Amino acid sequence: MITAQHLVYRYDPKDMPVLDRVSLEIPEGQYVAVIGPNGCGKTTLVKHFNALLVPQEGEVLVDGLSTKDAKAHREIRRRVGMVFQNPDNQIVGMSVEEDVAFGPGNLGLAPAEIRGRVGVALETVGMLRLAKRAPHSLSGGEKRLVAIAGVLAMKPAYVVLDEPTSYLDPAGRERVLNVLWDLRQEGISVIHVTHSMEEIVDADRVIVISGGKFLRDGAPRDVFRDADTLRAVGLSTPQVTELMWRLRAQGCEVRPDVLSVEEAFREISALVGTGTGGGR
């Protein structure tokens, strides 16, 4: 469990706080999406989860360990893996497998154990085939996957990803999102910071941050139901949700909390009285 209590953080003491008394609990195994406009404090929040930032007021606990205790940082960072936005700046090794071995090497594991972990991590992200390649010869999506594997080799309970799909082509994006979903299936918490509404409709939970506070915190269906609030802070809803809202505005009887094309298809079929129909 990651717990934040009344967390306050300012980059400059004279400025408004970037995070203003926010509290949350993330149990193990939850897929949490964190969204919000640029500069809202998303990245600042998640950097608190693995003690890269320490709260100026309030407290963050990772499985009971306080991030204020510098002696606990190593253990906290092992439990909470962090994948940064730019994969180029987090790949350390001269080959894919050596990069993935960096973390376990820091833990002082025996070479056989490192080999095992590197194999499992690369298998999980589907990059075993490219284990010997030099990082700079990989595509953007592949670099992301290597960065994720590097974190997985630490056997974390939580993985934080800061915009893991930015600058990726649709195929690369799909691969990364599938890997995140696999992690969730394996019981690892995924904390996914993003701008894209479409990516997070399957999340267990969506936290919307604006102006350093949590604007919404709940299941995607409940969060997107409230399209006006999201729009007011410069966020959009998924396109199918938006479509349902427009239809409702025209007086059509459709659900307001539609998240997927499947659901939208059923609603519209029911409306026009063709196809499989039935809706709910």
Added chain:
Amino acid sequence: MKTLPLGQFIPGDSPVHRLDPRVKILTVLLLSIVILNSGAAESLVVTAFLMAAVALSGLSAGRIAAALKPLAWFFVLLFCLHLFFTDGRPIFAALPAVTHEGLDRGVAVTWQFVALVVSAAVLTMATAPSELVGGFEKLLRPFNRLGVPSHDIAIMVSVALRFVPTLLEEVERMREAQVARGADFGSGGLIRRLRKMATLVIPLILCTFRRADELALAMEGRGYHRGPRTYLRELKFTRVDYAALLAVTAFLIGVEALRFLPP
């Protein structure tokens, strides 16, 4: 190619490739001492040794020549300096500056440098960079107690090597961005061109600092700390490595001993 031009690793499976990197590093070190001390007879033996090493490594003569090529002018200059500025008996009456002694010294010194470069080239071409770094790290490890941070040095070197292609890509991106906005890097004299390079160097330095910040965070996030760590491949001497090291050491000591034999 977005890599270091000189002595770039050529993957292969030759006996030289398979040797433990420490054997190769120590050989090059010993060889350098011998090269810098050798007279005419020793240099012939060392040349034969180098040619055997190149043959065993499966590297083509072309690759070796390519490694020497960027230094060609340096070799010519070195040779000429010795040829013209050594006192002694003139070879041609008309050209008193060119002496027999100068010719001898020129050939000897130029050979020494060529031999040093060739031995270093065989080392770096037949050893993966990561193995090379690992080899140096393990050789330095006994000096940990004296305050030599072998693990930290190894990380520093490997991160530096890892980022060379990334930074070259970055320079290319910035150059294109500036060319797209009308900059012209191709024309003008040397001074003008160098001055234009400043518009690339300054942003490159700034970008590199930002990268370094992020890299440090990412490394910390993956549990990096100063001091001992473990590696995916822990180097281990095999019987072949021991035999090779022993043979090479004996051979090179033998060559050195040549000089003490009565002529």
